[in-house]
Amino acid sequence: MMQQSENIIKIVLSILFLLCLVNMPYGFYQIVRFLGFVGFGILAYQSNQKEKQTEMFVYIALAILFQPFFKIYLGRTIWNVVDVVVAVGLLLSVLTNKKEK
Template identity: 60%
Template structure:
């Protein structure tokens, strides 16, 4: 999953450069597929808010019924989404570490109960 987020972030940030129109079309298609995969993975983990956000991003970037925002606004959207993807990788791992630490502590507490 982090690989998808990194690839999408790089592709979206490259959209800030002047590229041929075909590149933007390709990015929209790859983003739609990537966000669809992220949405499905969030669904499997029962992370409802993430699933909805990724599904909405897949709809926003889909290349079939284009959302016309203008180049400047698309650049802003691309940067915000790319940064959010990168930030989510770090906050997710931090939250996962905390959950794992809590699970380990709970396991130890059951194994060695404290006398009160």
């Protein structure tokens, strides 16, 4: 059950990050930052519960990067690259987790 919720969070976040490549209203990006923060926080907690420390630290770093409280200004081009890399990484982790079962 936990694995399924993890995969849903990863897929939803991936879709949201890829939608950031399209020209959207500024409010959309704020929502994505908040959802990314919450989603990566949940993923970090679940990784900690499974004693996967490396994954936990990666998710904490991503939660900090996407957190909406103290914005990190990287410029649109760099944020687009970050969004794609993170989305692809999340989707690959879903695919590799399915193969491990």
